[in-house]
Amino acid sequence: MGKRIFYFLLTNVLVLVTISIIFSLIGGANYINAQGGIDFGALLVVSAVIGFSGSFISLAMSRWMAKKMMNVRVIDPDASLTGYERDIVEKVHRLSRAAGLTHMPEVGVYDSPEVNAFATGPSKNRSLVAVSTGLLQEMDDDAVEGVIAHEVAHIANGDMVTMTLLQGVVNTFVVFLARIAAWAVSRFVKEELAPIVHFIAILVFQIAFSILGSLVVFAYSRHREYHADRGGADLAGRDKMVHALQMLKAYSNRMQGEEQTAISTLKINNKGKSMLFSTHPDLDDRINRLKM
Incomplete structure (x- = not known):
């Protein structure tokens, strides 16, 4: 889910700007009213139009953007599939x-x-589930099923639409x-320069406030991971979901200290990082909640 959040x-x-x-x-x-002050009612309407337009356009572009930026190869389910492609589509x-x-959902590999x-x-009718070749190489069959079940649960829960509404409010x-x-x-500038300064300042403040606003989205993302874990456990079985998280934990521990920027979508290792900037809760916490 980390990639999904990042690209969204x-x-x-970009769309908002x-x-x-x-x-x-x-x-x-x-x-701006005739006296040079702010009409807050009009500004709120303008803000809502721009904010929700930005989030819904981002949602509409999300699948296309993910395919292009990650170079996802979509698997044709109607083709004569063999090997891992057949297994992934079947799952x-x-x-x-x-x-x-x-x-x-469309099924892809990158x-x-x-x-x-x-x-x-x-x-839910226009979704994509994509897995990396690294995941297929590192994980066994049960763990891969747990990971895919987690991602399918995100789709079934409608997380992207809910996040879009939240992002619209934040925007x-x-x-x-x-x-x-x-x-x-x-x-604070000369009158003839005021329009230019105002325009530039809007873009600067908008980007800065968007970064701060993303903290709200990150917090929501962490909350939804627990729901997707439970959904994945319902679909694939709790043992497979726990097993998937344990394999991710073992992999992340093995990769600690090496120069890795993204360890996994289900869990980017958050130890040593501020949870404010994390899209995922700590793995141990997620595993313990599933075992309860």
């Missing part, structure tokens, strides 16, 4: 049917040594506060 947030920031620029150029973000489809999905898997897409506050801050900064 990156796309959201683009929409803000377009609104400014066409004069659609006019919230994804079987677990998706068990989760009550009526449309099977070349990477990292132990990784992610699910993304704008809806609204980001846009709202960024424009107030930009207006305040522009008051």
Whole structure:
């Protein structure tokens, strides 16, 4: 899920900045009243329009972005499949049917040594489950099934849509506060420079506040991991889900001290890192909760 969160947030920031620029150029973000002050009602409406547009456009682009940026090779389920491709498609489809999905997710593989898997897409009917070659090489069959069950649970839970709504609210506050801050900064420069300073300050503050706002999204992501773990346990069996997490823990321990940026999607090793900037809870905590 870590990759899914990262690309969603990156796309959201880029889309948000683009929409803000377009609104400014066409004069659609006019919230300054005749006295040179802020019409807070108008600003709130503008902020909500920009904020939710940014999050929903990011959601619509999420599957396409993930395929392009990760170079995911989508497996054709109707082709004559053999080996690991057949096994992955079979697992994804079987677990998706068990989760009550009526449309099977696209299934993909991408070349990477990292132990990784992610699910993304704008809806349950247009989703993608992708696994890395590193995961297939490092994990046994039961662990791979546990990982895939976890990702299918994210789709069945509608986590991307819920996150989009949350991101829309966060975006609204980001846009709202960024424009107030930009207006305040522009008051300290010469009148002829004020529009330019105001425009530049909006972009700077918007990016800065987006980074701060991402902490809320990260907190939600950590919360949803526990739900996906339980969902994965219901689909694949608790033993397989625990086994998958234990293999991830063993792998992460083995890789500690080496220059690795991403250890896994199910669990990026958070020891020594601030939980504020983590998309996933500690592995030991996740394992213990499943065993309860």
